[in-house]
Amino acid sequence: MRLLRGIVATATVAASLALLAAAPASAATPEPAPVATPDATPPPVADDPKDPIRASEYWLDGARIREAWRTTRGKGSTIAIIDTGIGRPPGAFDGAVADGTDVSGSGTPDGRTPLGTKDKNHGTWVASLAGARGAADGTGMIGVAPEAKLLSISIGFEAAAVVPFTEQIAKAMRWAVDHGADVINLSLTTNTLDWDESWDDAFLYAFEHDVVVVVAAGNRGSGTSIVGAPATIPGVLTVGGVDQHGDASVEASTQGITIGISAPSEGLLGVSADGTVVTWDGTSGAAPIVAGVAALVRSAHPDLDAANVINRIIRTATAVPGVKRVPDPLYGYGLLNAAAAVTADVPKVSANPMGDLEEWIRLYRRAESDPAPEPTVTPIAVPPLPAADAPTKPGSPLLPSAESLRYGTLPLLALTVPGILVALGVTAAARRIRSARDRRTPSP
Structure with missing residues (x-):
């Protein structure tokens, strides 16, 4: 298993962030779709265009997230971040983390202590893309769903982890569901198509409790040549990565037939546990952007079940020029379009468009196969034994x-x-x- 970590560099206001501020938005984004007028329009988000960090978040406009904020910013929804733990950077998550736990056996009970030596900040970067609050004056990094609640579930990826990795994920999924998650984000991969059977029940538990599960596709640059589990599990929304122009990433993403939606995976920002802002690449960052949009949809449409939340995200995706059929192994159904996902008129569906895990289990695990027929036994006729010899009359032994x-x-x-x-x-x-x-x- 591995975290979907991309290229990471410490950001400075004068250099890295200034460069990102000039990055163009997705070239494939079409004209804005008609936006429904909400009953109660939230006040505008504090946004300082002169702040180099805020200006560097190109995906807020490229994926039309700022437009979606006119309707909702995720209030009332909860995103579970199953990762290395959400740290406590100053101001980034004030009032955001509602609860947490550790399933690795190495962290703290609240799941807020970053785990690992190399990737301990990974969970904090992921959480900042999904739901960082930003400062009241409109400066600092802001997440896609800045009013959603977060759950911090810390897991360990290294060989020294006390609890086996598969067991950690199964336990984390159930804990997230039991503690009110509407959306679960998994920015990790196993680099294999198949998954442990314990995950069947864990993911099915999430689907049966109406939770949207968002999973990163993986990165070639970090050694992932194929889309691996959990991104191959039926029913999850798998996220592929694109660059600032909307082109499929070569190093910062892996492509495959299970991809449902594409989102920015290059030139991303993340807040570390010590408050340092870094730039990084990878679908580890694309996934929480989509998870944030799922939280926006759930906030704007609390009547929709998980299948219809996913359906809105993929059906309102921006078409990629030149792609003739969807889903496409490079882009899935297209590029993320938050405003359309929140406001467009989308017919409801009765099943998860990303597949049915229960049916997969029935077919491939044979969990519900018909009982074997009882064997029928035909009696065999046995000829009677010959009559015994007549007993001889006893005589004298002498x-x-x-x-x-x-x-x-x-x-x-x-x-x-x-x-x-x-x-x-x-x-x-x-x-x-x-x-x-x-x-x-x-x-x-």
């Missing part, structure tokens, strides 16, 4: 019987008589020889 004469006395006589005759013949011959020798011997 007198010979027919059986003893046949098998005992007669064979014994047959062997004994010839032996006696031979012995007598030998004896007579010996006497004759001795007599003859005596007659030839002269007298002294």
Whole structure:
């Protein structure tokens, strides 16, 4: 398993962030779709265009997130971040983290202590893209759903983790569901298509409790050559990555047939646990952007179930020029369009468009296969045994019987008589020889 970590560099206001501020928005974004007028329009988000950090978040306009904020900013929805733990950078998550836990056996009970040596800030970066609050004066990094609640579930990825990785994920999924998650974000991969059977029940538990599960596709740059589990599990919304122009990322994403939606994965920002802002690449960052949009949809449409939340996100995606069929292995259904996902008129569906895990289990795990037919046994006719010999009348044990004469006395006589005759013949011959020798011997 691995975190979907991309290229990371410490950001400075004068250099890295200024460069990102000049990055163009997605070239594939179409004209804005008609936006429904909400009953109660929220006040405008404090936004300082002169702030280099805020100006560097190009995806807020490229994915039309700022437009979606005219309707909702995620209030009332909860996103579970299953990762290395959401740290406590100054001001970034004030009032955002509602609860937390550790399932690795190495963290703190509240899940807020970053785990690991190399990737300990990963969970904090992911959370900042999904739901960082931003400062009241409109400066600092702001997440896609800045009014959504966050759950911090810390897991360990390194070999020294006390609890096996598969067990951690299964436990984390159930804890998130039981503690009110509307959306679960998984910015991780196993680099294999299949997954442990314990995940069948864990993910099915989330789907049965109406939770949207968002998963990163993986990054070629970090060694992921194929889309691996959990991004291959039916029912999850798998996120591929694109650059600032809306083109599929080469290093910062992996492509495959399970991708449902594409979102920015290059030149992203993240707040570390110590408050430092960094730039990084990877679908680890694309996934929480989509998870944030899922929270916006759930906030704006609390009547929709998880299947219809996912359906709104993929059906309102911006079409990619040149792509003829969807889903496409590079882009899925297209580029993320938050405003359309929140406000467009989308027909409801009765099933998750990303697949049915329960049906997959039935077909491939054979969990609900029909019982084997009872074997039928045909009786075999056995011929009757022959009648037993009539019992013989008992006689005296001192007198010979027919059986003893046949098998005992007669064979014994047959062997004994010839032996006696031979012995007598030998004896007579010996006497004759001795007599003859005596007659030839002269007298002294």
